Amino acid sequence: MLRRLLLLLLGTLLLSVCLDGTSGIPVPDERQVNGTVGGSVLLTALIPPGKAVAEIEWNFQLQDDTVLVIAEFTKGNFGRPDPGDRFQQRLERANETTLRLKNLVKEDSGVYTAHVTFESGEAPTQTFRLVVSGTSKAIEQWNLLVCLFIIAMPFLT
Template sequence: MGILGGSVLFPANVSQGITVEKMEWDFYPQRGGLGLWLGEFSHGKLEHPSPTDRFGQRLDMVDKTTLRIKGLELDDGGIYNTRIWFNKAQFQEQSFSLTVYEPVPTPQIHHQVESKTPGGCNVTLRCHTPGREELSISWETGDPHRALGKSVNQYQVSDNGRELRVFYWSSSFYSKFTCLVSNPVDQKRASFDLLSICQSDEGEQYILSFIIQRR
């Protein structure tokens, strides 16, 4: 796995003490299309057949058996194959799979007050993320953050994980809720403190309890 704009290493598994004569690399894109010959590494140098192709100068070898790709692009995702030659008659093949992910966008929490009484208020929090990439969304509470527990008697999460319905009243402990958005290589958070909206007319603050309503 890699992140857009980052770099990734493909270290071939070669037993210590074995001499590698050369390595050949090719690439088959994740999104379909023809395979691409990446080059041959021998005598301490990577011979790249076409420096003007889509990889340009983004390929190098960090040691005798490890290929590096820099400045990762989304279309770099796919299968990378290497043929490791020990002599003119003996070789070994290995493959590496790469998926490139975009950095996670910073989420925003939108709130809607459903009802309000002197003893507390009923609020829906919605975690909004721009873009179309599939992301994992979860909720945390407190500071430092801790994942919400699984007790359905206290709270539930909407089916898509984006909505949290909260009842704020006088016998609970936390007022701060955090939306955690992640993919396999990155994560970001946004927090919202219910103290900013769940107060009595006299300004008296109430401690938190919450219900997350499953839809």
């Protein structure tokens, strides 16, 4: 009986690891955005009514706290300061205030910042925490089956 209880406890622990419950500590006014490997996400800077946008600068914070300027929206134009960066051709402007990141990889997880400059001179900052999960649908399904088998093992003996 004790053996079954220990195996069940171990199975539950392994299941929590298998499901990859990635969690970051949110900062105030941070919006979490969830994506899956291979998918795409939209990061939308919220603009109050009546405010005219002069520029939006999009940044990505690396693990070592280095900040990369990854895109700029200036008066209807889309610019990439370094098109050869880690994002390559995976970034695009979806509309006047939205950045689209395509073909997500796990390493895209992290903090993105939109520095919005209004024509009035105000410059608020909006922060997004992107969490990219999964590897591929087939691998996720395989991992789930393995985890379920581990949990069911005590009941099969």
